[in-house]
Amino acid sequence: MMLARNADSLFWIGRYVERADDMARILDVAVQQLLEDPTVDPDRAVRQVMAVLGFTTDDGGGHTVWTLADQVAYDRTAAGSIVGLISAARENARGAREVISSEMWECLNATYNGLRDAERRARRLGPHDFLSYVKERAAMFAGLTDATLSHDDGYSYLLLGRSIERVDMIVRMLHSRSGDRTSSPSWMSVLIAAGAQDTYIRAYRGTVDAEHVVEFMLLDRLFPRSVFHSLQVAERYLAELDHRPDRVGAQSRALTLLGRARSSLEFIDPQTLMPNLATHLLDLQVMCQAVSDSISEEHFHIAPYVSWSDAGPAAEAQQEQEQENA
Incomplete structure (x- = not known):
């Protein structure tokens, strides 16, 4: 612990x-x-x-x-x-x-x-x-x-934070170009910003267009800065931290949100990405915020465990006085 x-x-x-x-x-x-x-x-x-x-x-x-x-x-x-x-x-x-x-x-x-x-x-x-x-x-x-x-709980928390932030920032990079033409050279800037240009060119034989860039940055299983890969990493480390053995698969809200986001990308038809790109990116950003909030509530105990209150004679006398004045 x-x-x-x-x-x-x-x-x-x-x-x-x-x-x-x-x-x-x-x-x-x-x-x-x-x-x-x-x-x-x-x-x-x-x-x-x-x-x-x-x-x-x-x-x-x-x-x-x-x-x-x-x-x-x-x-x-x-x-x-x-x-x-x-x-x-x-x-x-x-x-x-x-x-x-x-x-x-x-x-x-x-x-x-x-x-x-x-x-x-x-x-x-x-x-x-x-x-x-x-x-x-x-x-x-x-x-x-x-x-x-040490690759223990501390390492898991650090990589969990890194992976969630990486998803959010990659989504922002793609969102900045979502209104550009599919043949615009500006899509290469997304790859360069993510350090992905060399890997992309080897994977797609040098063809740079919006559909392939979006597919690579969202769905690629091997590139460590892709959204899918980052979601996998975040889900894996959160599962290690979420010590909830359950026979029916109950899990934390944050892990559920990550799993849904990962599975929605895992089984999506790549041909549907570009027509609904803005919606997909907005959903991912909302998910990142919800996951972060949920992790804070469940793991970092943002709300105090105990709310201390005065219970002595002086406090009781003050409460009685306030009731009389009311």
Whole structure:
């Protein structure tokens, strides 16, 4: 058994690091497109990226690569920025030092301490330098987690958080292109952001079109960043944590939601994905939120077990006085 606060911290470390990594990937592709393609409207493109990542934009125009990086990557006052996410992961790791390895803590701590230098370099050379730093450090943390953390309940919580966040972020990547033409070259940017371009090209012999990209990113059984694979991982580790032996198969709500989402993709006709893509993506996002809420309720005991109340003579006298006044 693990303390609820440690389980909660590990779950959110997995989510925060994965979110920072995926945001860096999405931003890197968007920045390269803005800098290299003169036909792209910078203000519209920046607004689209920020909307996909859940950021609000003001009504004024004039958004550029630099304003995008300032708000989404460098902003230390925003909890949802890349810097804010790494800071949150570090604080959770600080509170759970007894259940993570020294190498994991040192990696997160060094990553956070190196952000200012990475930002200074990026302001001189461009955002790519900062975003590459984040991606490399996230990959290092993932490797240290697999190599130095005992594969027990703590490891399961961390990978559960990582997998749920990965589903949500891949869905956001696809949603950002759901209105594009099926032959648009922008679908390649989804593959690049997910680090999937090489694997996709080998699997589909170089043919890049919307139907195949969506099929690969949602349904592929072998690629670790596909939605189906991530759901499988999340379901497996949650099943290990959900200690509910039952003869009729009763299980937690979170595990039920994950199983339904996984089975709906497992048996779906790939030909029906594109016509109903927006609906499928919205359903997956709603599922991720519901699973996260359910895990918090069932595993981290967000509600207190006991609500203490005064029961002494002074409290009784105060209650009597309040009744008389009423």
